[in-house]
Amino acid sequence: MTTLSLRTLTGTLWLRQQLVPGQRSVRTVPSMVEHLLGLQAQDNLPPYLSLAARIDGFAPADLSDRLGAGELVRLLTMRGTVHVLTPDDALQLRGWVQPALDRQGATNPTSRPAEHLGTTELEDVLRAFLDVPRPLAAIGARLAEAFPDVPEASLKHVVRERLPLLQAPPRGQWKRSGGVVYAFTDRQLGRPFVEADVEELALRYLAAYGPATAADMTKWSTVTRLGPVLTALQRADRLVTYTDDHGRTLYDVPGAPLADESLDLPVTLLGKYDNLFLSHADRDRIAPDEARRRWMGVNGGVASAMFVDGLLAGLWRVEDGRAVVEPFSTPTKQQQRGIDAEVARVEELLAIPG
Structure with a gap:
């Protein structure tokens, strides 16, 4: 595997x-x-x-x-x-x-x-x-x-x-x-409720958030006992499996793209509770331990997050239509250029009238 x-x-x-x-x-x-x-x-x-x-x-x-x-x-x-x-x-x-x-x-x-x-x-x-x-x-x-x-x-x-x-x-x-x-x-x-197709939801979750474990899908949804659903899909050859560095089994949709380790990931300012941050039981893939502790901090885990090279690297907030960033460490010159460009992008959005 x-x-x-x-x-x-x-x-x-x-x-x-x-x-x-x-x-x-x-x-x-x-x-x-x-x-x-x-x-x-x-x-x-x-x-x-x-x-x-x-x-x-x-x-x-x-x-x-x-x-x-x-x-x-x-x-x-x-x-x-x-x-x-x-x-x-x-x-x-x-x-x-x-x-x-x-x-x-x-x-x-x-x-x-x-x-x-x-x-x-x-x-x-x-x-x-x-x-x-x-x-x-x-x-x-x-x-x-x-x-x-x-x-x-x-x-x-x-x-x-x-x-x-x-x-x-x-x-x-x-x-x-x-x-x-x-x-x-x-x-x-103007339409009635319908029963969820849990297998289809699992496939869609993995397409957007995978590869992932059953515990990850539970973290995203709060729905429990999803392991048997993923196992049944795998046995039907509708899922493939990988392992992570800790030996955990990760389920995924066949043919879904996997990133090369060299992929350049942009500086990005995201809002409170973005899907990126709250959809896995193990957040190591986007937030090292120390960064998570800083995110929780006095904000209680409700701060808007700044990501650099795919990882949580700071907080930010809106003040009078401006995006004010608080990096966890001193950015490199290249990172600072990325931060400045991202701040400008977000402030342009914030300036759009209602």
């Missing part, structure tokens, strides 16, 4: 994530969102940063207008966080990750006072009420009328975990103001 070096895994992840200029195979916003199985979008800005780093000529309207038209949606899914998804993926991924969301809710102190309520009970109260998208305050007030013995804060928390409520526009649109309003995903899209 072929052993893949850490450097090969680093470069391959960047290739699969469409982050290497000149070697991108996905070129439109909908196809990129589909390829990545969604974009982490807990905050508004990160999905725009993610797409601008992956699509040549990206303009914020390319995402914002599609969110406004319902061609892409914002929904709580993997890792219990909001993602920008295609409608097809929204209708299959939410049900697939729901058991993981239920487990998270059962251990959340805020949700616990409402845990005894059945999902059907909650939905029965809200189906008629959410005939149009409504803010969480109104949803909480309606639930408090139906369940007066349960704290309203618990009701508002548990309903987002239990019910497939998407965040309707203008939430997530480029530089648009307005509070979060919620709607039932199937009603908003």
Whole structure:
């Protein structure tokens, strides 16, 4: 079995994530969102940063207008966080990750006072009420009328975990103001939920994030017991395997590209919780131990990240429309030129009006 070096895994992840200029195979916003199985979008800005780093000529309207038209949606899914998804993926991924969301809710102190309520009970109260998208305050007030013995804060928390409520526009649109309003995903899209094809999801995950282990796919999705799925695909000759430097078995899609160790990886500024950083149990391929500790630091792991030569090399933040970088070490002259060019690229994006 072929052993893949850490450097090969680093470069391959960047290739699969469409982050290497000149070697991108996905070129439109909908196809990129589909390829990545969604974009982490807990905050508004990160999905725009993610797409601008992956699509040549990206303009914020390319995402914002599609969110406004319902061609892409914002929904709580993997890792219990909001993602920008295609409608097809929204209708299959939410049900697939729901058991993981239920487990998270059962251990959340805020949700616990409402845990005894059945999902059907909650939905029965809200189906008629959410005939149009409504803010969480109104949803909480309606639930408090139906369940007066349960704290309203618990009701508002548990309903987002239990019910497939998407965040309707203008939430997530480029530089648009307005509070979060919620709607039932199937009603908003005019289509029913479908059962996930887990084998197909595994193949898609590996195409975008592989080679990877079952533990990696669980880290990305929070869905457990994926080992048998990957094993079955391998036995059916639908997957190939490699090993890493630690002897772990890595699954992959046959024919998927592997990077040469000499591949040049660009300086890149990515937003909070980019897919690149949160989709593997072992983050060695993009973040050495010391860099991870610096990333966690006082920011608690919520800082925007700067990557140099494929590895986490600093933090950055937006201040008054400027990208302010904080390298972990003194860059070389060549690296500094790359940082300056990347800062200019991101600031050009930030300057685009709404």
